[in-house]
Amino acid sequence: MSRSTPRARNAAATRQAILDSAITAFTRHGYDGVGLREIAAEAGVTAILVNRYFGSKEALFAEVVDVSFAQPTMVPEDPADLAARTARALVTRTAPEADHLGPFELMLRSAANPRAAEIMRAGIQNHVGARFTGALRGARAGQRAELGLALLAGTWLMRRIIGTPALREADPEQLTAQLTGILAAVVEPPAGTVPAND
Amino acid sequence: MSRSTPRARNAAATRQAILDSAITAFTRHGYDGVGLREIAAEAGVTAILVNRYFGSKEALFAEVVDVSFAQPTMVPEDPADLAARTARALVTRTAPEADHLGPFELMLRSAANPRAAEIMRAGIQNHVGARFTGALRGARAGQRAELGLALLAGTWLMRRIIGTPALREADPEQLTAQLTGILAAVVEPPAGTVPAND
DNA sequence: CCGCTATGTCTACAACTGTATACTACTCTG
DNA sequence: CAGAGTAGTATACAGTTGTAGACATAGCGG
Numbered sequence: 466m467s468r469s470t471p472r473a474r475n476a477a478a479t480r481q482a483i484l485d486s487a488i489t490a491f492t493r494h495g496y497d498g499v500g501l502r503e504i505a506a507e508a509g510v511t512a513i514l515v516n517r518y519f520g521s522k523e524a525l526f527a528e529v530v531d532v533s534f535a536q537p538t539m540v541p542e543d544p545a546d547l548a549a550r551t552a553r554a555l556v557t558r559t560a561p562e563a564d565h566l567g568p569f570e571l572m573l574r575s576a577a578n579p580r581a582a583e584i585m586r587a588g589i590q591n592h593v594g595a596r597f598t599g600a601l602r603g604a605r606a607g608q609r610a611e612l613g614l615a616l617l618a619g620t621w622l623m624r625r626i627i628g629t630p631a632l633r634e635a636d637p638e639q640l641t642a643q644l645t646g647i648l649a650a651v652v653e654p655p656a657g658t659v660p661a662n663d
Numbered sequence: 664m665s666r667s668t669p670r671a672r673n674a675a676a677t678r679q680a681i682l683d684s685a686i687t688a689f690t691r692h693g694y695d696g697v698g699l700r701e702i703a704a705e706a707g708v709t710a711i712l713v714n715r716y717f718g719s720k721e722a723l724f725a726e727v728v729d730v731s732f733a734q735p736t737m738v739p740e741d742p743a744d745l746a747a748r749t750a751r752a753l754v755t756r757t758a759p760e761a762d763h764l765g766p767f768e769l770m771l772r773s774a775a776n777p778r779a780a781e782i783m784r785a786g787i788q789n790h791v792g793a794r795f796t797g798a799l800r801g802a803r804a805g806q807r808a809e810l811g812l813a814l815l816a817g818t819w820l821m822r823r824i825i826g827t828p829a830l831r832e833a834d835p836e837q838l839t840a841q842l843t844g845i846l847a848a849v850v851e852p853p854a855g856t857v858p859a860n861d
Numbered sequence: 862c863c864g865c866t867a868t869g870t871c872t873a874c875a876a877c878t879g880t881a882t883a884c885t886a887c888t889c890t891g
Numbered sequence: 892c893a894g895a896g897t898a899g900t901a902t903a904c905a906g907t908t909g910t911a912g913a914c915a916t917a918g919c920g921g
Contacts, residue, residue: 476868497775510869573820
């Protein structure tokens with residue numbers, strides 16, 4: 466799947482090919498579930514070249530996390546209808562027939578490794594969490610955003626990775642409605658707070 | 664840490680020691696994060712003996728899951744005050760200073776491996792999920808229970824494994840209150856439903 | 862057209878994995 | 892007290908892992 470045309474010598478393109486392969490592989494199998502040889506082969510390259518470009522497996526993973534977490538996720542930056550739109554996106558992407566990769570899948574599949582977890586914590590702070598927090602109004606926006614991420618990650622885990630039956634077979638419309646309600650409880654500014662910024 | 668008294672030949676005790684060691688190790692490092700030699704050493708035994716008693720690493724893991732998921736968790740079986748009591752237990756056990764192991768830690772650290780995930784799916788259906796579902800009244804109890812587990816697992820992930828700052832440093836009382844509200848939105852019977860059983 | 866440097870590969874290594882076969886030795890039964 | 896079967900170990904193997912050093916070659920500057 467890798468050597469169609471024996472790609473001309475081009476450092477930038479090769480580096481990008483390795484990075485793309487790594488994103489897919491890490492997202493699909495997690496940090497500990499992939500070997501460098503597997504990543505390299507998919508990019509049409511030798512394993513050691515990966516380290517030449519990225520330094521180490523860990524550094525490669527850090528770059529993968531940075532790229533993946535920087536992509537626009539299912540959390541809209543626009544606060545309007547945030548709960549409803551987020552819930553709909555989540556249900557769609559975790560549907561059994563979908564094969565949507567992305568930051569949540571990457572995070573859940575790599576969380577077991579402490580070094581990977583630390584790298585992802587930084588990535589969340591810099592990207593996903595920051596965006597989510599920015600979309601919230603009211604007190605304790607950071608905490609509420611992280612709780613929102615927790616709900617999204619947990620649902621992703623149960624519905625798609627563990628594959629729990631009731632969530633797998635749930636009616637999408639109904640599940641979206643229910644998740645919208647729950648998300649609203651997470652995301653809406655706490656009552657009795659001045660609705661100012663901060 | 665393993666050979667204090669060179670334990671007398673006792674199949675049952677040895678088997679139990681291996682199982683205990685495996686529960687701790689799998690919970691702490693996940694399915695792929697531990698080797699049989701490590702588990703065996705902690706039990707004061709040789710690696711191959713683990714396979715003699717349990718058949719394979721996978722079979723050992725299945726037994727670990729069965730035992731761990733059968734233990735009483737933070738979800739009270741009594742429906743009264745379910746949300747509040749569950750939230751309090753969750754916040755306590757995911758506190759940074761606590762080092763509480765348990766089914767959620769085991770699940771999150773082993774979810775990356777598809778075989779492990781399948782084993783855990785069965786464990787949830789048989790134990791945790793069934794208990795949680797049994798504590799709920801109203802329509803779609805199964806789905807609501809799984810969403811509750813998703814919220815618990817997600818919070819555990821963010822607060823304890825990833826170690827997201829706002830959740831780590833949150834005031835326990837306030838976080839408990841907020842989680843109680845969210846959990847209530849998950850757990851309470853949907854409005855407009857006959858409050859009969861199922 | 863030559864040569865140099867960036868780009869890439871070959872071979873290798875030391876550690877680790879789960880598991881199999883062959884062996885030893887304890888302890889209980891008779 | 893003798894033998895047998897259970898409990899446990901030693902050795903090993905084939906595979907994989909991340910990484911290292913020495914070597915090859917493509918393609919551009921002169």
